[in-house]
Amino acid sequence: MASLSPLLLRAHNASDWTGPTGNNTWLLRGRTPVLVDAGVGEARHIRDIAAALAGTTLAVVLVTHGHPDHVGGLPAIRERWPSVRVRPASEPFVDGGSIDAGDGALRAIHTPGHAPDHWCFFDEESRDLFCGDLARAGGTIVIPARRGGDLREYLASLERILGLAPRRLLPGHGPIVEDPSGLLREYLEHRAARERQVVAALEAGRTTPDQIVDEVYADLAPALRGAAAESVLAHLLKLKDEGSVVEAGGLWALGEPKA
Numbered sequence: 001m002a003s004l005s006p007l008l009l010r011a012h013n014a015s016d017w018t019g020p021t022g023n024n025t026w027l028l029r030g031r032t033p034v035l036v037d038a039g040v041g042e043a044r045h046i047r048d049i050a051a052a053l054a055g056t057t058l059a060v061v062l063v064t065h066g067h068p069d070h071v072g073g074l075p076a077i078r079e080r081w082p083s084v085r086v087r088p089a090s091e092p093f094v095d096g097g098s099i100d101a102g103d104g105a106l107r108a109i110h111t112p113g114h115a116p117d118h119w120c121f122f123d124e125e126s127r128d129l130f131c132g133d134l135a136r137a138g139g140t141i142v143i144p145a146r147r148g149g150d151l152r153e154y155l156a157s158l159e160r161i162l163g164l165a166p167r168r169l170l171p172g173h174g175p176i177v178e179d180p181s182g183l184l185r186e187y188l189e190h191r192a193a194r195e196r197q198v199v200a201a202l203e204a205g206r207t208t209p210d211q212i213v214d215e216v217y218a219d220l221a222p223a224l225r226g227a228a229a230e231s232v233l234a235h236l237l238k239l240k241d242e243g244s245v246v247e248a249g250g251l252w253a254l255g256e257p258k259a
Contacts, residue, residue: 011039028102064132113154
């Protein structure tokens with residue numbers, strides 16, 4: 001089976017939320033031209049895809065998850081290539097299943113946590129992993145608890161990908177990760193440290209996610225405050241599931257639930 005040669009095409013949507021280079025999309029040319037993630041529909045992005053295809057037709061878009069910065073470009077892509085198939089919308093992924101891509105194949109890996117519908121795509125020949133928003137260099141991943149994010153699932157997904165031992169991570173934001181094992185272990189350690197900070201904030205009498213953000217996050221940009229509160233809530237929900245915190249009327253405290 002052939003190893004794939006992915007081409008990075010920026011989505012041209014840099015922001016505080018998406019990072020200084022915006023979203024990444026990855027084009028796999030060959031027998032079955034495939035684009036991993038759709039960007040947001042910027043005309044420059046569509047032109048870049050068309051130029052890279054050099055007259056061939058885009059066959060498939062593989063969506064890592066349904067957040068707007070990863071699927072917002074689908075209408076523009078469909079307008080430019082009406083026959084394109086979008087997965088999983090047109091055909092659900094099978095966990096561990098093979099997907100024709102370029103001149104080879106990718107394996108679909110279900111990695112919920114950042115979103116319940118989050119998938120990674122693994123090239124077993126090169127051992128490159130298209131990881132969407134599972135991980136990124138130079139920052140951490142938001143777990144949006146009110147939009148289906150689940151910290152326990154996310155930690156399990158990190159462990160699962162560690163077990164695959166990928167050579168590189170090709171993320172949805174930022175540069176290629178050349179040391180996946182180091183980054184994923186750093187993420188696991190970061191989440192454990194953040195949980196200790198959340199518990200310490202509760203011990204200090206903080207009772208809401210916003211109060212805990214004030215206690216835990218230093219020098220946080222105002223645009224990122226909501227994301228931080230979502231991740232704090234994800235930690236609180238994990239601790240609640242484990243029986244170490246309780247919640248009543250939106251207020252959180254350490255303690256076991258009453259029988």
